[in-house]
Amino acid sequence: MDKLAEAFVIALRLIFTGDPVVMEITLRTLTVSASSTVIACLIFIPLGCVLHFARFPGRGFLIGTIQAFYSMPTVFAGLLIFLLLSRTGPLGELRLLFTTRAIVIAQVFLVAPVILGLIISALKGVDGQAADTVRALGASPMQTAGVLLFEARFAVLSAFLMGFGRVISEVGAAMMVGGNIAGRTRTLTTAISLGIGRGEVAESIALGIILMTLALLVSFMVHLSGLRKA
Amino acid sequence: MRLELRNVYRAFGGKRVLSDVSLTVEQGDFCALIGPTGCGKTTLLRISDLLDTPDSGRVLLDGVDCAGCRGRGRTMIRRRASMVMQRPFMLSGTVEKNIRFGPGVRGKRLTGDEVAEVLAATGLTGMEGRNARTLSGGEMQKVAIARAVVTKPELLFLDEPFNSVDQGAKPELRTLVGRLHREMGMTVLMATHDLADALALSNRTAVLSDGRLMQAGETGPVFGNPANLFVASFIGMKNIIPVAFENQEAVAGELNIHIAEKAEGNGFIHIPPEVITISLERPDSSQRNAFNALITHIEETPMYDTVHLRTGGLALQAVVTPQSTGHLGLQRNSRVWISFKATSVRILA
Numbered sequence: 001m002d003k004l005a006e007a008f009v010i011a012l013r014l015i016f017t018g019d020p021v022v023m024e025i026t027l028r029t030l031t032v033s034a035s036s037t038v039i040a041c042l043i044f045i046p047l048g049c050v051l052h053f054a055r056f057p058g059r060g061f062l063i064g065t066i067q068a069f070y071s072m073p074t075v076f077a078g079l080l081i082f083l084l085l086s087r088t089g090p091l092g093e094l095r096l097l098f099t100t101r102a103i104v105i106a107q108v109f110l111v112a113p114v115i116l117g118l119i120i121s122a123l124k125g126v127d128g129q130a131a132d133t134v135r136a137l138g139a140s141p142m143q144t145a146g147v148l149l150f151e152a153r154f155a156v157l158s159a160f161l162m163g164f165g166r167v168i169s170e171v172g173a174a175m176m177v178g179g180n181i182a183g184r185t186r187t188l189t190t191a192i193s194l195g196i197g198r199g200e201v202a203e204s205i206a207l208g209i210i211l212m213t214l215a216l217l218v219s220f221m222v223h224l225s226g227l228r229k230a
Numbered sequence: 231m232r233l234e235l236r237n238v239y240r241a242f243g244g245k246r247v248l249s250d251v252s253l254t255v256e257q258g259d260f261c262a263l264i265g266p267t268g269c270g271k272t273t274l275l276r277i278s279d280l281l282d283t284p285d286s287g288r289v290l291l292d293g294v295d296c297a298g299c300r301g302r303g304r305t306m307i308r309r310r311a312s313m314v315m316q317r318p319f320m321l322s323g324t325v326e327k328n329i330r331f332g333p334g335v336r337g338k339r340l341t342g343d344e345v346a347e348v349l350a351a352t353g354l355t356g357m358e359g360r361n362a363r364t365l366s367g368g369e370m371q372k373v374a375i376a377r378a379v380v381t382k383p384e385l386l387f388l389d390e391p392f393n394s395v396d397q398g399a400k401p402e403l404r405t406l407v408g409r410l411h412r413e414m415g416m417t418v419l420m421a422t423h424d425l426a427d428a429l430a431l432s433n434r435t436a437v438l439s440d441g442r443l444m445q446a447g448e449t450g451p452v453f454g455n456p457a458n459l460f461v462a463s464f465i466g467m468k469n470i471i472p473v474a475f476e477n478q479e480a481v482a483g484e485l486n487i488h489i490a491e492k493a494e495g496n497g498f499i500h501i502p503p504e505v506i507t508i509s510l511e512r513p514d515s516s517q518r519n520a521f522n523a524l525i526t527h528i529e530e531t532p533m534y535d536t537v538h539l540r541t542g543g544l545a546l547q548a549v550v551t552p553q554s555t556g557h558l559g560l561q562r563n564s565r566v567w568i569s570f571k572a573t574s575v576r577i578l579a
Contacts, residue, residue, distance in 0.1 A: 129319040132281055133374075136313035137332040138381060140305045151322055 003201075010202035011209060022206050029187040030214075032100050033168040036107035040115050041160055043108070048119030049145040053131075063120055069113035078176030081106035085177060098179040103187070106173035111163040118162060122155030123148050154228040161225065165218040169211065188214075231292055231310060231384035231417050232257045233278055238287035240273055240441075247273045248284070249441045255419050255434070260411050262428030262449065263421045265438035266464065271421035272316070274438065275387045278419060279313045280304055291385070309336055312383035316390040318374035320362035325354065328362050328373050332381040340380070351413075352376040352406060368399030372406070379410055386411075388420040392427060404430055425465060429453065429498050437461045453498070468547045469501040480575070483543030488518040488572040497577060505574035506548035508537060510558060513569045520569040525562055528555065535560075539568060 014022050051063065083089050085097040085105070096102045126148050134147045149156055171189035178185035180194050188211045195204040233255040240248040247270045255261040263271050276282040277289060280296060289297040296307050312332065321328050326345055333340050349355050352372050357365075362373055371394060378386060391407065392400045408431050411418050422428060428435050428449060435453070436446035437460075444464075445457035450472040453465060473480035475493035480486075482499075489499065507513070513520050523541035535555045537548045548568060550560070560566065 127319050129315055129317055132276070132313075133315055133319040134321075134331075135281055135308065136279055136311075136315070136387075137335065137377060138305070138309040138312070139335045140302070143335050147321065 007202040007205055011206035014203065014206040015209060019206070022203065022210070024183070025186055025188060025191050025207060026210050028100065028185075029168060029189075029211075032103050032174075032187060033107070033164055036104045036167045037111065037115075037160060037164040039104065040108045040111045040163055044112055044115040045119050045149065045156070046145075048116050049123065049149070051116070052120050052123040052148075053141070053145070063117070066113045066120070067117045070117060072110060072113060074110060074170040074172030075176060076172075077106050077110035078173035081109060081173065082176050097177060098181060098185060100178065100185055102177040103174045103185060106177045107167040107170065110170060110173055111166055114166060115159055115163050118159035119156065122152040122159060125155055126151045154225045157225040158222050161218050161222045165215060165222070168218070169215050232290075233385060233417060233419065234288075234290040234293075235274070235278065236288040236290065238274070238277060238284045238289070240270075240277060240282070240284050247441050248277070251287070251438075251441070251443050253436055253443060253446055255417055257417055258415055259434050260418045260420070260432045261434040261436060262432035263419060263436050263438060264423065264425060264428050264464070265421075265444075267423055269438045270441040271423075271438055272389055275313065275389050275419065275421055278385075279311055279387050280308050281313075309381070310383065311385040311387065312378040312381050313387035314371070314374045314378050314389065314391050317394050318367075318370040320365070320370055320373065322363060323361070324358065325349075325360050325362050325365070325373055326358040328377045329358070329380055332377055336381065344380075348376050348380045351410070352379075353402070366399075368395040368403065371395050371399075371403060375403075375406065375410070379414065379416075382414070383416055386416050386418045388418065388422075390421055390423070392422070392424070407431060425453075429470070437464065439464065450496075450498070468503045469506075471499050471501070471544060473497060473499050475577075478572070480577075485521060485542035485544060487575060489575045489577060490573040491577060493577055500576040501546065501570060501574065502576070503536065503547045503549040505570045506546065507569050508548055508550055508554070508558060508560065509567045509569065512567050518572040519575075520567055523566055523568045525560060525564050525566060527562060528560060530555075539566075541568065 051059070081102065082097070084091050085094065085102055086092055096105070130148060130151060131144055134144045139147060169189065171193055174187050175190045175193070178187065178190060180186050180190035188207050192204045192207050192211070195207070235251055235253045238248055238251045251274060263274065265271055273282065277284050280289070280299065284297055287297065288295045291307060296304070299307060321331060329345055329348060330340050345358060346355070349358060352375055354369070354372055354376060357369070362370065365373065371391060375391065388407065392403055395403060404427060411431070420427070420431065432449050434447065435449040437444040437452065439460050445452055445461045452461070453470050453472070471482045473482040473487070474496050478489055478492055480489050480493070480499050487499065521541045523539040523546070525537055526540050527538040529536040529538070530552065534549050535552055537550060537560060539546045539548060546568070558566070
């Protein structure tokens, strides 16, 4: 028990003195997670708009399938991207495996269903009369989508935050395609899960506190954006 | 802009909503599209405004078939028209933002004076900074009208524009729509189930029932001379008479009918059947309007009898109790006196 308390005190000191390793891992995690979420949003918000407005056979089934993949296991995303990027895989030439870029790719794939699904429901949540009204006032399809996204901006923000929350706390994909390489691909989650096995208790606790704080912050912001309906 | 629909069909999931609808609205016309709820009015408007595509048939705008237009071309054509929806959806933000939206998507930024002008024209002066979502139903509908007309549409679609406003706000909005049409001269197609709206505003009326066009033509004849039983029964209101107003009289056929208000030009009056009194002798002068009439038919029901009369070239109906029918000895082809007060005559204009 004493040892644990001691480790906890060291952990706090690591955080508040700005330990370079802890800071480096935190910063990398934030950068990777933000990149993944932003890239996923850039791809999947427009795609969500297309799926919302387009009418084609099997659309309902497709949207249902997307929502079923919300809880895609992170190691599954990691496995798929690993196979894609491994030396013998179709994209092996790019030599991306065990880089932060590989983590970003795997995480984009991981949050794709979440972002897509939440954007579609965000647009669905806008007044049914909105699209017709905006189009009737002369908006092009692009302008219409823009207005609807703006009208649903708090739900869109929620989708972004939920995506961010999912990637910052996932360990499977980052571990499989990142490899937890110190100083290169180590993130908060991979550092904690492997650090504890190596006896780096204090460091793991420090990283854990930071991760928990970030995750709570994101959840709190999701809650706040959910409260705004205007 | 001239609108012409030719043989338009539309079905949703196997349910036929419009069947072989052909309708022409000439440049500058105010055409009322009347019919019961669910008869396809909104679908017809959405197809006309290129918000929806017919399964077959043509939508000609100034003679050009636009039904199949896609992409940029469709948007550009739609920008020459505008539409006010049944339930106004306000963009989040201020009234001014809503007003600026239409010109904005066309790449035009309104000046402050232009905004003030349209606000004044629609009775919204001073409201530009208000949050559009906190307005009353009537105010929202005014904003919806203002943001539609600010784009100077050549063709304006109104889908039950007075439906979501309370009765008190309705006359003002109706006057507003009539004035905007007169001043701007655009072609208007207005869906409504309220016949008074059609009579007050339109010069042409089209009657839609169950996705089929029953009758279309000048408003007076459509109301005065329904083409078929549906139109007649839908119109429902009895004793609507097209008249020419001369001071405090309404001239209809050979009759000069005293009315309580001064009016000018042409219009319609409505004499509710229940205000007409039937007597065998000419009534005394306290009843201002008295005409000799011929009974053409008596429709009997347990509660009341409807007496169909003909006088001075007009067909009128009066409602009496079965006791009165017996007491007065009313029967087909007999002559009676009908009378009603000038104040009972409703002017529809």
